[in-house]
Every structure is written in structure tokens, then in C-alpha cells.
Amino acid sequence: MNQxxxxxxxxxxxxADGRRITNAAEWGRxxxxxxxxxxxxxxxxxxxPPATTGVELHRHAMGRLGNACHIQYRLATGPNxxxxxxxxxxxxxxEGATESAHPVVLTGDxxxxxxxxxxxxxxxxxxxxxxxFIRTEIVPDVYHTHDQRNAGLYAVYPDGDYGALAAWAxxxxxxxxxxxxxxxxxxxxxxxxxxxxxxxxxxxxxxxxERIALTAPNNSGCGGAGCFRIQGAGxxxxxxxxxxxxxxxxxxxxxxxxxxxxxxxxxxxVKALVAPRALLSTExxxxxxxxxxxxxxxxxxxxxxxxxxxNEARIGIWYREGGHEQGLADWRALxxxxxxxxxxxxxxxxxxxxxxxxxxx
Ligand code: GTR
Numbered sequence: 065m066n067q068x069x070x071x072x073x074x075x076x077x078x079x080a081d082g083r084r085i086t087n088a089a090e091w092g093r094x095x096x097x098x099x100x101x102x103x104x105x106x107x108x109x110x111x112x113p114p115a116t117t118g119v120e121l122h123r124h125a126m127g128r129l130g131n132a133c134h135i136q137y138r139l140a141t142g143p144n145x146x147x148x149x150x151x152x153x154x155x156x157x158x159e160g161a162t163e164s165a166h167p168v169v170l171t172g173d174x175x176x177x178x179x180x181x182x183x184x185x186x187x188x189x190x191x192x193x194x195x196x197f198i199r200t201e202i203v204p205d206v207y208h209t210h211d212q213r214n215a216g217l218y219a220v221y222p223d224g225d226y227g228a229l230a231a232w233a234x235x236x237x238x239x240x241x242x243x244x245x246x247x248x249x250x251x252x253x254x255x256x257x258x259x260x261x262x263x264x265x266x267x268x269x270x271x272x273x274e275r276i277a278l279t280a281p282n283n284s285g286c287g288g289a290g291c292f293r294i295q296g297a298g299x300x301x302x303x304x305x306x307x308x309x310x311x312x313x314x315x316x317x318x319x320x321x322x323x324x325x326x327x328x329x330x331x332x333x334v335k336a337l338v339a340p341r342a343l344l345s346t347e348x349x350x351x352x353x354x355x356x357x358x359x360x361x362x363x364x365x366x367x368x369x370x371x372x373x374x375n376e377a378r379i380g381i382w383y384r385e386g387g388h389e390q391g392l393a394d395w396r397a398l399x400x401x402x403x404x405x406x407x408x409x410x411x412x413x414x415x416x417x418x419x420x421x422x423x424x425x
């Protein structure tokens with residue numbers, strides 16, 4: 065790894081004129097500027113539509129998940145409610161899906177298959193509802209769609225420079241529009257997660273929507289919780305990602321290939337936009353492409369903002385052995401962090417261990 069560390073990254077607590085941000089009120093103003101700044105990377109999110117509604121498609125007790133209540137909705141949103149996509153929800157059965165409000169974990173990774181039963185069972189057992197959508201219904205994960213502007217949401221909102229990550233983040237937001245109208249959802253305890261490219265999208269969603277109580281990207285790497293300037297051995301670079309996946313980003317990002325140090329931000333800016341709300345990145349030590357060591361540096365840099373706001377514990381990072389996946393161990397870490405920060409339960413593990421410096425517990 066190169067020698068630079070988080071203290072060499074652009075200072076997220078200095079404004080465009082170099083003035084230091086010293087309190088929460090200044091941070092609030094500065095945050096609005098940072099929201100514009102990250103558009104260099106992702107483009108501006110598509111517009112917020114006037115309404116998002118949902119029609120129930122079916123509801124049944126899911127026997128293999130302890131009679132959890134399984135409900136599918138078709139959401140309608142966009143300018144005239146003409147843009148539709150599927151939202152799949154599992155709610156804990158014990159208290160009756162329409163009677164008590166549950167925290168909810170939302171993922172957009174349904175395009176990779178809905179989560180395995182052992183994970184769904186764990187989410188439900190802890191009292192959370194699980195909501196899943198298929199982010200590729202928002203815009204496809206296909207090369208050139210960004211330029212052609214003729215598929216999915218691009219056809220609805222052809223203007224603007226947003227790429228797939230911003231469009232997918234918009235998808236999370238539309239699900240939240242609807243979820244927060246449901247009597248069995250606790251609108252103050254919304255968690256967003258996603259894996260890899262889905263983790264990047266979940267991070268952008270959490271950075272840009274204060275309704276989200278906990279943002280939890282998993283193995284999100286380059287363009288997510290990773291770092292452009294500080295790269296561990298074998299990690300994905302700006303050039304790698306923009307060459308293979310230009311359509312995930314704003315067109316402006318490509319101009320920084322080879323001159324990453326000129327980027328007016330790095331990924332701790334995106335993380336810091338989540339503050340003071342809870343943020344957990346779950347990482348894997350052998351997932352070198354996702355830059356686990358550089359991700360620790362963005363964690364440290366973003367933590368400065370949480371420290372300023374007086375709630376340093378609300379930004380967490382957790383590493384496991386192994387490679388690129390969002391498995392049960394990652395979900396358990398997410399749920400432990402959620403139990404702590406959303407439900408006030410004392411944590412059974414630490415979320416601040418530097419695996420590159422300290423022996424792991
Ligand atoms: C890789 C890409 C990563 C990551 C991953 C995934 O090919 O380079 O940035 O997003 O795909 O989404 O699984």
C-alpha cells in the first residue's frame with residue numbers, strides 16, 4: 065500500500081475557501097455543498113416525483129419462514145405514476161404484519177436473487193421487516209444504457225448526467241416513500257444495505273436521504289466505501305472502474321483518471337454525508353479488489369465528522385475473513401449494529417477494530 069493515510073486525504077471539514085467547519089450548524093450548511101460536490105461522481109439524482117403509491121399483488125403466510133407475512137407490491141411513481149417496479153416485503157409474523165411497527169432493512173439486490181432463507185429468518189427473528197427490490201428494474205446494469213437514455217428510468221428522465229448508481233439510489237428512495245406509509249413499518253428505523261455495486265448504491269442512497277436511519281454498504285469498494293487515493297494491493301482503481309462500468313457514474317468522473325489527486329473529494333465525503341445518522345461498512349479481508357485497507361482510511365477520515373457532531377460510535381466498520389459476498393455473517397454484523405443504534409441494545413462486538421494494526425478479537 066502506498067504510504068499516504070487518511071490525514072493526507074482532502075479535509076472534509078474544510079469548505080471550498082479553506083475555512084474550517086467547527087460546529088454542527090456550520091456542518092449543516094457545508095453538507096449541502098458536499099451534496100453538490102458528489103454529483104461530479106454520480107451525477108445529480110433523478111427528480112423526486114410527486115408521489116409513490118403501491119398496489120398489493122399478494123399476501124400470504126410464508127410457512128418455511130415461520131409464517132412470516134410475505135407481501136408483494138407494485139409501486140407506481142415517476143412524473144405521472146407511470147414508472148412501476150416490484151417491492152417484496154417479509155414482515156415478522158409474531159406480532160401480525162399490520163399491527164405493530166417494525167424497523168425495516170431494505171436492499172435493492174433482488175436482481176441477484178432475493179436473500180437466502182437463513183438470512184431472511186435472522187432478520188425476521190430480530191424483529192425487523194425485510195424489503196427487497198430489483199434495482200435493475202430502475203435502470204439496467206448494462207453497458208451503454210447511460211448514453212442511450214432509452215431504458216428504464218432513463219426513458220422517463222432522459223435529462224441529467226446521472227448514472228446507474230444514482231438511479232439505483234433513487235430506487236431506494238422511492239421504496240422508502242412507500243414503506244413509510246405502511247402501518248407495520250417504523251418510519252424512524254429504516255436501514256439500507258446492498259452488496260458491492262449494490263453497496264455503492266446503498267451508500268449513495270444513505271448519503272442523500274435523511275429518512276434513512278442506518279446506511280450499511282457491504283464490500284462496496286471503489287466508488288463506494290473504498291478510496292480513490294489510498295489503494296491496497298490488488299484493489300480496483302478509478303481507471304479500472306470507469307473503463308468497465310462508465311454507465312454507473314456521471315460522465316464527468318472519467319476526466320479524473322490518472323489525476324485522482326485533483327478530485328475535490330474522496331469517498332469519506334460520501335460517508336460523511338450520512339452523519340450524524342448511523343453508518344456501518346462491512347468488509348472482507350481477502351476481497352482485495354474492494355480495497356479493504358483503503359476503506360479503513362475513509363472510515364477514519366469520515367469519523368472526524370461524527371466526532372465533531374459528538375457521536376463517533378455511530379460510524380462503524382467491521383471486517384471478516386474471506387472474500388466477496390454478503391453472507392449471514394455480514395448480515396449478523398449489520399443487525400448487531402442496528403440493534404445497538406436503532407434499538408438501544410448493548411453491542412456484543414466492536415465496530416472500530418483496525419485489522420491492519422491490532423490483533424483481531
Ligand atoms: C466488479 C466491480 C466492482 C464491484 C463488483 C460487483 O466487477 O469492479 O466495483 O462492483 O463488480 O458489483 O460485484
